[in-house]
Amino acid sequence: MNPRVRILRGDLTRDTADAIVNAANVKMLGGGGVDCAIHRAAGPALLEACRAVPEVRPGVRCPTGEARITPGFELPARYVIHTVGPVYRATRRDAALLASAFRSSIELAVNHGLRSIAFPAISCGVYGYPMQEAALISAEVVGEYAWNLDEIRFVLFSEHAVTAWTRAFT
Numbered sequence: 001m002n003p004r005v006r007i008l009r010g011d012l013t014r015d016t017a018d019a020i021v022n023a024a025n026v027k028m029l030g031g032g033g034v035d036c037a038i039h040r041a042a043g044p045a046l047l048e049a050c051r052a053v054p055e056v057r058p059g060v061r062c063p064t065g066e067a068r069i070t071p072g073f074e075l076p077a078r079y080v081i082h083t084v085g086p087v088y089r090a091t092r093r094d095a096a097l098l099a100s101a102f103r104s105s106i107e108l109a110v111n112h113g114l115r116s117i118a119f120p121a122i123s124c125g126v127y128g129y130p131m132q133e134a135a136l137i138s139a140e141v142v143g144e145y146a147w148n149l150d151e152i153r154f155v156l157f158s159e160h161a162v163t164a165w166t167r168a169f170t
Contacts, residue, residue, distance in 0.1 A: 004146045005154070007165045012155040013041035018114035019069070019079035020155075021105050023122045028053055028061040028068065028082050033125040034157075043074040050082070065100030067108045079114065081105045085123030088130070095137055098123055102141040110148045118153040121161045131161055135168035142169075 012020050012034060022038045025031045028050040030039040039046055049070040053061040062068045067083040083105045086097040101122050109117045119138065123129035142152055154165045 002142070002146050002169065004149065005142060005152050005169055007154045007162055007169065008156065009159060009162045010155050011037075012118060012120050012157075013037050013075060015118040015153065015155050016076045017116040017118035017151070017153055018077065019081045019109050019112075019117050020072070020075065020077040021067075021117060021119045021122070022080050022082045023120050023125070023127075024062060024082040024084055026060045026062055026064065026084050034120045038075070038080060041075055042072060042080065045073040046070060046080065049073070065097040065104065067101065067104035069108050069112060077118070079109075079112065081108050081117070083122060085127055085129065085134075088123060088128040094129070095133075098129065098134060098137050099141050102138050103145065106141070106145045106148065106152070110145075115149055116151040116153070117149060118155045121154070121156055121165075124161065131164040132167065135161075135164040138165070139168040 023034050064084045069081050072078050083101040085101045086094045124131050124134050156162050
């Protein structure tokens with residue numbers, strides 16, 4: 001396993017990386033799962049910061065596969081990188097969009113001079129992406145970009161996710 005990558009079971013909202021990644025929706029106004037947990041932990045200022053992100057088209061602040069950054073407010077992390085993964089439909093486009101979500105998040109962290117980032121299992125909740133497949137995609141992207149950061153963490157909610165990511169990175 002790449003020494004810059006750590007796979008942990010835990011609560012992403014308590015992570016101390018320079019930035020945590022939010023598995024957001026295109027509106028960036030909160031939602032379910034990790035998105036809800038991050039908004040709750042960051043406090044109401046996060047919602048206001050998300051509202052301030054300009055829409056690229058009506059109702060869309062962050063298109064699928066892209067990323068945006070806001071302060072972390074009440075979180076231990078200084079920043080939240082919001083990215084939107086695809087709803088799983090078993091197409092090649094899904095894989096490309098998920099890879100783009102990971103890649104865009106890392107690039108945004110690097111462009112802001114950050115040294116560490118912590119990811120959840122993007123698209124693996126209500127968006128239905130199979131964990132093992134998502135883990136393999138994340139491992140491929142991280143393999144291309146790991147040298148840009150001191151540490152990339154995957155802070156995962158379930159043991160099933162930890163197992164999938166551990167397999168993908170070994």
